[in-house]
Amino acid sequence: MTDSDDDIPTLIDHDLPVNEPVNQYQVPLTIICGFLGAGKSTLLKYILTKRHGYRIAVIMNEFGDTADIEAKAINISSADDPTAEQSEEFLELPNGCLCCSIKDTGVAAIEKLMQRKGAFDYILLETTGLADPGPIAAIFWHNEEFAKGLGRDIILDGVVCVIDVVFGEQQMAEDHATDPMNVGESLRQIAGSDVIILNKTDLASPEALTRTEHLVNQVNPAAPIYRTIRGEIDLKHIIGISAYTKPLPLANPASTTAPAPHVHTKDCDHTHEHRHDQEKTHTNHYEFRGISSLRVECSRITPEAFDRFDQWIRTVLWENRLPEDESSTTRDLLVLRCKGLLSLTAGKRYILQGVRSLYEMNEVSDDADEGLGIPDEGKVVLIGKGLDEVVRSSLEAVLNS
Numbered sequence: 001m002t003d004s005d006d007d008i009p010t011l012i013d014h015d016l017p018v019n020e021p022v023n024q025y026q027v028p029l030t031i032i033c034g035f036l037g038a039g040k041s042t043l044l045k046y047i048l049t050k051r052h053g054y055r056i057a058v059i060m061n062e063f064g065d066t067a068d069i070e071a072k073a074i075n076i077s078s079a080d081d082p083t084a085e086q087s088e089e090f091l092e093l094p095n096g097c098l099c100c101s102i103k104d105t106g107v108a109a110i111e112k113l114m115q116r117k118g119a120f121d122y123i124l125l126e127t128t129g130l131a132d133p134g135p136i137a138a139i140f141w142h143n144e145e146f147a148k149g150l151g152r153d154i155i156l157d158g159v160v161c162v163i164d165v166v167f168g169e170q171q172m173a174e175d176h177a178t179d180p181m182n183v184g185e186s187l188r189q190i191a192g193s194d195v196i197i198l199n200k201t202d203l204a205s206p207e208a209l210t211r212t213e214h215l216v217n218q219v220n221p222a223a224p225i226y227r228t229i230r231g232e233i234d235l236k237h238i239i240g241i242s243a244y245t246k247p248l249p250l251a252n253p254a255s256t257t258a259p260a261p262h263v264h265t266k267d268c269d270h271t272h273e274h275r276h277d278q279e280k281t282h283t284n285h286y287e288f289r290g291i292s293s294l295r296v297e298c299s300r301i302t303p304e305a306f307d308r309f310d311q312w313i314r315t316v317l318w319e320n321r322l323p324e325d326e327s328s329t330t331r332d333l334l335v336l337r338c339k340g341l342l343s344l345t346a347g348k349r350y351i352l353q354g355v356r357s358l359y360e361m362n363e364v365s366d367d368a369d370e371g372l373g374i375p376d377e378g379k380v381v382l383i384g385k386g387l388d389e390v391v392r393s394s395l396e397a398v399l400n401s
């Protein structure tokens with residue numbers, strides 16, 4: 001980073017978008033979640049003062065029951081009024097960013113913001129350190145009521161989780177789960193994210209860094225992991241990633257031409273080359289506080305198998321049980337996030353995306369297919385609880401039927 005924090009960038013033309021917008025009529029929205037004190041505000045401040053060519057509206061929000069969380073402010077000053085901080089509801093920054101310090105509930109904040117449509121072309125939503133991003137993502141993705149109103153103008157781009165690499169491991173271990181499934185918020189945040197930022201790497205030992213990275217990767221093998229100091233990251237990794245629309249469901253750096261986000265050191269106990277095999281092995285057996293991931297690969301499947309898979313995933317997501325289990329109480333099954341790619345014998349390919357009970361399977365267009373070189377074989381990744389060998393066998397049986 002060449003800009004100093006004290007430099008207020010001047011307004012620049014929109015010729016430097018970090019990634020191409022998906023749809024010019026829709027404003028992409030990125031949810032930033034993360035552990036308490038992990039560096040979410042620091043990341044936002046970095047974004048708000050960097051020359052990136054986006055006019056970003058930042059919402060610092062408090063979704064859910066966060067009354068016990070002390071309200072905090074992001075201290076951004078403007079060139080015109082260096083003392084201006086959170087006193088203003090909207091603060092327009094010289095680089096085109098719009099800082100919006102609305103503290104009411106989510107949709108109301110977005111409503112207010114969308115009244116200023118045209119003043120920005122990207123929205124960043126910071127959640128509190130205790131927020132589970134799943135329900136928030138669901139508000140912006142596939143919520144029918146919301147889609148009739150504001151939602152039609154907003155498209156969920158992705159969920160980014162900031163982790164404090166010094167205390168991350170400890171936070172995950174100590175996380176007291178308040179939900180009936182006893183999962184814990186930090187693990188829900190990791191499970192529900194599309195990109196993971198390991199922040200404060202300047203303060204952590206290489207061993208702690210590697211351990212935390214490995215741990216996070218085991219909980220969510222589908223999300224690329226980036227290491228940062230004070231949130232300094234190439235914005236193309238977190239903005240305009242189209243995590244819910246792009247036909248790249250599994251962010252495995254080894255299979256893409258994108259710069260490898262998974263940074264390795266000599267201490268790493270895995271490499272890009274054999275990471276795939278490790279995922280197969282470790283994700284089968286790995287569990288952290290009951291959260292694990294399951295990855296199943298398959299060759300091209302028949303249309304009948306595709307229909308059966310649709311039924312399978314619906315039963316798993318909506319009823320928390322396997323289709324063959326008569327009662328939902330027979331196992332402790334909960335899927336927080338799912339992603340997948342299924343190739344049919346007839347030639348069609350479908351992307352699976354799921355957040356909690358919401359899911360969709362969209363056909364991949366030929367254009368996207370050509371541009372991105374989607375592999376022939378399919379795979380499904382589930383992140384959640386109770387994903388044991390019985391679930392694996394059940395899924396494999398459906399996909400291979």
Ligand SMILES: Nc1nc2c(ncn2[C@@H]2O[C@H](COP(=O)(O)OP(=O)(O)OP(=O)(O)O)[C@@H](O)[C@H]2O)c(=O)[nH]1
Binds near residue numbers: 038129
């Ligand atoms: N050394 C170091 N300090 C950092 C880094 N990132 C953030 N900090 C500091 O960590 C503290 C917490 O950072 P914030 O950005 O406020 O964290 P937050 O996630 O927004 O905090 P909450 O919203 O309260 O959960 C601040 O004092 C930051 O200056 C980093 O990479 N290295």
